[in-house]
Each structure stands twice: as structure tokens, then as C-alpha cells.
Amino acid sequence: MEPAELMQLAIEACRKGMAQGQSPFGCAIALGDRVLAQSHNTVVQSVDITAHAEVNAIRTACRTLDDIFLSHAIVATTCEPCPMCMAALHWARVDTVYYGATIADADQAGFNELQLPAAELLQLGGSPVKLVADTLAYPCRQLFTEWQANPRKKVY
């Protein structure tokens, strides 16, 4: 599957989450042409601060494959992974992570981000996971704008 095609699935998941009042983050994981997970953030809905889109997607993909390792999988996430999600993707041993919006965009939207770019975490930590920025970055950033219109939106 092409990264941009997978990112469209992540964007679709994000919009589905926002329609339910969730935060503006979506993630999809594929192994070859098989989609293993298409998930949105459920922090508010599931009252679980760890339920970021990437963590939800990893958990679903592990269940789908019945394997704790997602070797050779590619990941598309609408926003640059925070250190929690980037480290989770490292543990899952995925191949490549594509992202659109940035941690700075999420920070500007009001989320309490650690100020550590995903690329820096991978480099400092010595991870072999590959990271590709600017994948459908404009439509991914637009998700924050759509979400801002929700008067009941919550930041954390």
C-alpha cells in the first residue's frame, strides 16, 4: 500500500473520531496491502490518557496478527508521534512511520506535548525505525482547524 493511500485511511479514522467528540488524531497500519488497523484517539471516550491513535492502532494490529511484533509494517499517522507513541512504535518494530502534521501543530492546538521531535527520540535512542515527515501534511493540519470548531473539544 502506498503511504498516501494509508494516510487517507488515517485521516478518515481521525474524522470518524472527531464526529464522536474525540481529539483530532488518526492512525493506520498496513502490512503489504493488508490493513491491520485504522484507529482514532479515544482518550476522552475511554477515559484513558494512553489511548492515542497510534497506541490504539498498535494494540489492534497486534491482536489482528496475534503477534507483539509488527515487523515490516508501515504506519501512517496524521500527526508526528509524541514520545509515548514513537517509543511504542519502536517496541512494535514497525518498518517506517509516515506523518503529516507536527508536534508543534498539536502543541499550538493546546495539547501538553513534550518538546521532543520524534526524529530526535529515534536518534538519541538508537532506533532502527524509519520516519518520514510531510506526508499529506496540509490535509492533516486541516484536521486541527476542523476540530477547533467543536465547542466541546477537550485538550489534555
Next chain:
Amino acid sequence: MEPAELMQLAIEACRKGMAQGQSPFGCAIALGDRVLAQSHNTVVQSVDITAHAEVNAIRTACRTLDDIFLSHAIVATTCEPCPMCMAALHWARVDTVYYGATIADADQAGFNELQLPAAELLQLGGSPVKLVADTLAYPCRQLFTEWQANPRKKVY
């Protein structure tokens, strides 16, 4: 609750997990004298690479309080949190994290750790979470020794 007392609960949870074939990590969270969570790692059992002891404990504590924030809570974890867990504890806005063994100990035991100390992640990221090393470090390190004796142990 005293940090050492909370750490004993984390060690107890870790041993319970190891008796079920799980990895040698335990975590407990308290708010004042109320224990919100006492959890062990379930990565193997739940086929979920994100199910570290700290993530499991945070999820349980959020459910217990019906709140995504664990403000003023203290955390005892048998091993220094990996970047996934340290960032999750930041998102949860806990007050102080006490740990025993180190990421270097877990790395030496065979776990595929990112080489980034928890203190460095907090400093680089600009987190207000407080971190205290060397809390019952010797008994926490002993947990790895006990776990090494299990012929069916799994690393990841």
C-alpha cells in the same frame, strides 16, 4: 503513602506477573493513602506490545478515578520507565515517579530498550514530572535475576 511502601506493592505485582510467565516489571500508583493501581507487565499474555506495567497501571488508575489526569499521584515502578511509559506518565500529569532498577538493567536482560534515560526525556521535553532513582533498587534488580530462571521467558 511512603514511596518504599508503594514500591513493595509494585514488587508484589511484578512477582505475581512473573508467576504467570510475564516479564519482570511491576508498577503501583497512589493518591495520598489510596492505591489506584497495582499492575504488572502483560505484553505476552495480552499480545499487546504497549502493555508495560506503567501503561497498565495508568489505564487502571484512570478508570479508578474516572479521570484522564492523575494529578498529585505518586508512582512506584520496579524499573526506570522507558520513553513510552515516561511520556505516558507525563500525559497523566502525575506528581513524582520513583524507580528501582534501570533501563540499563532491562537492556542487559535482553529487552530492546531505546537508549534514553527517563530523566533526559523529561529534561529535553520540558516536563514538570519529578523523578526519583534508587528506590529499593537492589530488590528491584533481583526481580530480573528471578525471571532469568524461567526457561520460557520471552524478551522483546
